[in-house]
Amino acid sequence: MFWLFFLPVMALLFAAWHFGLRRNQVRKASLGLSLTSYLAFGFLYAPILVVAVMSFNNSRFRLEWVGFTTKWYAKIFGDESVTGGLEGAQLLAATQNTLVLAIISTAIATVIGSLLGYGLHRYRFPGSQLTAWLMYIPVVTPDIVMAISLLLLYQVLRNVAPFFEPGMPAMVIAHVTFQIAFVAIVVRSRLATLDPALEEAARDLYASPLETVRQVVLPLALPGVMAGALLAFTLSIDDFVISFFTSGPDSQTLPILIYASVKRGITPDINALSTIIVLLTMVGVFLSQILQRNQK
Amino acid sequence: MxxxxxxxxxxxxxxxxxxxxxxxxxxxxxxxxxxxxxxxxxxxxxxxxxxxxxxxxxxxxxxxxxxxxxxxxxxxxxxxxxxxxxxxxxxxxxxxxxxxxxxxxxxxxxxxxxxxxxxxxxxxxxxxxxxxxxxxxxxxxxxxxxxxxxxxxxxxxxxxxxxxxxxxxxxxxxxxxxxxxxxxxxxxxxxxxxxxxxxxxxxxxxxxxxxxxxxxxxxxxxxxxxxxxxxxxxxxxxxxxxxFVAKFLGSSNLLEATVTSSRTVKTELGVFEVSDQLPNVGQDVLLSIRPEKISLSRAQSSLANTVAVKVTDDIYQGATGAYRAKTNSGFELEINTMNSGVTDSNFSIDEELFAYLPADFLVVLQGQSKLEKIGGDES
The missing domain is CATH 3.40.50.300 (P-loop containing nucleotide triphosphate hydrolases)
Incomplete structure (x- = not known):
């Protein structure tokens, strides 16, 4: 039953992709290469698609297709008449936590990351090469390693400041630590596309260093800053591992809530919630890409 | 304006x-x-x-x-x-x-x-x-x-x-x-x-x-x-x-010479009169002359500073003509002519001509008496 829904959607996706290839006059791929690509894409996106499809399944527990419904979405958005699945209050709190965490950490990381990106772009100082290199470590470090190291660090710092107790403040700091790198990398690559003479021109035209940044560098780097911020926001929203290790009893986020409830069995409203998160993330990444592409 | x-x-x-x-x-x-x-x-x-x-x-x-x-x-x-x-x-x-x-x-x-x-x-x-x-x-x-x-x-x-x-x-x-x-x-x-x-x-x-x-x-x-x-x-x-300046600013023919008197020098093309201030007799100097200061003619002239040459390249440039000509000793001269129609300036390759290098335009270069390869691109 499920495959009736799944197959046409996949077919449609493939067709759209293939058509896109043709239209853009990309070098024609051989059949073997096309097939391999389709399979690769299939394995990548099939799980997400399954979750999305199942979120419309009118069954409380079973994996088999019973019928189409949108009630799980209704429930997430506050329809209390729908029975089964998570508790409404828990869901609301988790959503709130997720958003608060994402917004605050993104705001902080965007400021610090942009400054870091600009600093590395503009100045050569002892250790600047090392800093540029170190920037990639949070990007490539596995989340679990990052989470454990933060946990250990917090345990030490807790003796000095209660600020580092598991909970929202600790989570914000944890998220900022990995977000900074992403923002800085995006901002720096944007700055690298700008003509260095622009800053000199501003200085030549009587702008102080601060005015140069305000009037010329920042407006031109803004697409990069926004793209970095969106990327950081998306990373925060769907982070589970690091949040899990640093959260307290009152700071459960959506990924943590989903994980906790999945242990008691996957409920359809979790499928719906996951689909929404995937969609939000996709929108974020998409916007970030658009902003990075619109660079003249 | x-x-x-x-x-x-x-x-x-x-x-x-x-x-x-x-x-x-x-x-x-x-x-x-x-x-x-x-x-x-x-x-x-x-x-x-x-x-x-x-x-x-x-x-x-x-x-x-x-x-x-x-x-x-x-x-x-x-x-x-x-x-x-x-x-x-x-x-x-x-x-x-x-x-x-x-x-x-x-x-x-x-x-x-x-x-x-x-x-x-x-x-x-x-x-x-x-x-x-x-x-x-x-x-x-x-x-x-x-x-x-x-x-x-x-x-x-x-x-x-x-x-x-x-x-x-x-x-x-x-x-x-x-x-x-x-x-x-x-x-x-x-x-x-x-x-x-x-x-x-x-x-x-x-x-x-x-x-x-x-x-x-x-x-x-x-x-x-x-x-x-x-x-x-x-x-x-x-x-x-x-x-360097002679070559970079426009083009020049450079000629190695030895001073033979206060007014003459000896080069591989023969003896030339030079109006410019010359150093002591016996010293080596490097002379420069612009391509457009040299004149070509078919008639043999009795003037001093004239050498027999043979045209090797003829580069038509519209308003001007550029020639390369070789002397008997194999020295290559660069010569520019105006395409004014007044003077005869239409020569062809392999034609045997006489080049006149006026004494007034043979400039004595400073700081260098021998030719060397000149660096820098002349774009």
Whole structure:
């Protein structure tokens, strides 16, 4: 039953992709290469698609297709008449936590990351090469390693400041630590596309260093800053591992809530919630890409 | 325009120095780019720094603008040491090689930028921007973005953006190099008129000898971090000081010679009379003669300084003709003729002719008595 829904959607996706290839006059791929690509894409996106499809399944527990419904979405958005699945209050709190965490950490990381990106772009100082290199470590470090190291660090710092107790403040700091790198990398690559003479021109035209940044560098780097911020926001929203290790009893986020409830069995409203998160993330990444592409 | 460009030469205030470079040295790592530059640029003159790429001309300009710092030496702008001043506090403005227009601002906003930074009142600012735009004839494009303009129009915006600030000195860093030839020639004339009208000191950096010759009052030819020759345009063309200048500024035939008397030298082409001051008898000298100073004729002449040659190349250039001709000893001469129709100037390959090298135009070069390979690209 499920495959009736799944197959046409996949077919449609493939067709759209293939058509896109043709239209853009990309070098024609051989059949073997096309097939391999389709399979690769299939394995990548099939799980997400399954979750999305199942979120419309009118069954409380079973994996088999019973019928189409949108009630799980209704429930997430506050329809209390729908029975089964998570508790409404828990869901609301988790959503709130997720958003608060994402917004605050993104705001902080965007400021610090942009400054870091600009600093590395503009100045050569002892250790600047090392800093540029170190920037990639949070990007490539596995989340679990990052989470454990933060946990250990917090345990030490807790003796000095209660600020580092598991909970929202600790989570914000944890998220900022990995977000900074992403923002800085995006901002720096944007700055690298700008003509260095622009800053000199501003200085030549009587702008102080601060005015140069305000009037010329920042407006031109803004697409990069926004793209970095969106990327950081998306990373925060769907982070589970690091949040899990640093959260307290009152700071459960959506990924943590989903994980906790999945242990008691996957409920359809979790499928719906996951689909929404995937969609939000996709929108974020998409916007970030658009902003990075619109660079003249 | 009703301005006579020739007039401007009188406007140059001979005694007042606008920019004074004193023994400027600069190295990037192990590479010495400037090896003690001493240079005075007078108020109101159109001064060119000419040299091949890598000769240090742009670095010198950037030191004056404040984007680079000299390792040693002093830069005086109207008598004041500029070393402690950041670029935004120096009364010089730059026209950048690739214009460096702010892409997120309109043409008018670009031009207004310097005034805005100096907090010029809004009403005054508007008038100044308008008149600057009109001066370079781009008033109609005030609301466009740089991306919507052609190369020549961008060049004009860059110019307006600099001159609107009424700087003491305007620095131009190869501003015409990105334009095609026709446009470049037009803009050369416009730049000269503008400079005459404003009475501003222009320092023009270029690797194009023709551009420098056309536009400047005086110029310095630079090579490998030193000034090879400094002086008026005509003087430098007619009397190049050394082999580098003779070759870089236009082209020259270089001839090794040994002094045989106070008026004659011996070369591989025979004995030549030379009007220029010669050193003592027996010394070696290097002579230079411009291709257009040599004349070719079919009739054997009894004049001194004549050599028999055979044409090897005939390069028709429209207004001028360029020939290469070899002497019996195998020495190759470069000769240019005017295609005026008055004198016989239509020779063909393998024709045997007589080349006349007038004594007045055989210039004795300094600092070098033997030919050597000359470095630097002659673009």
């Amino acid at each position: 009703d301005l006579n460009i020739g007039e401007r030469r009188k406007r140059v205030l001979e005694d007042s120095v606008d920019v004074h470079f004193k023994d400027i040295r600069k190295a990037f790592g192990d590479v010495e780019v400037l090896k003690g530059i001493n240079l005075e640029i007078r108020r109101g003159e159109f001064f060119s720094l000419l040299g091949p790429s890598g000769c240090g001309k742009t670095t010198l300009l950037r030191i004056l603008a404040g984007f680079e710092f000299a390792d040693s030496g002093e830069v005086l702008l109207r008598g004041q040491d500029v070393a402690p001043l950041p670029p935004n506090q120096r009364s010089v403005n730059t026209v950048f090689q690739n214009y460096a227009l702010f892409p997120h601002m309109t043409v008018a906003e670009n031009v207004a930028f310097g005034l805005k930074m100096r907090k010029v009142p809004a009403t005054q600012l508007k008038d100044k921007v308008r008149s600057a735009l009109e001066m370079v004839e781009i008033g109609a494009f005030a609301d466009r973005r740089p991306a919507q303009l052609s190369g020549g129009q961008r060049q004009r915006v860059a110019l307006a953006r600099a001159i609107v600030n009424e700087p003491q000195v305007l620095l131009l860093d190869e501003p015409l190099s990105a334009l095609d030839r026709k446009l470049r020639v037009n803009l050369q004339v416009e730049l000269m008129r503008l400079q005459a009208r404003l009475g501003l000191t222009f320092i023009f950096v270029t690797h194009d000898q023709e551009e420098a010759l056309t536009m400047s009052d005086r110029m310095a030819v630079m090579n490998k971090g030193v000034i090879e020759q400094l002086g008026g345009v005509q003087e430098m063309y007619e009397r190049p000081a050394n082999a």
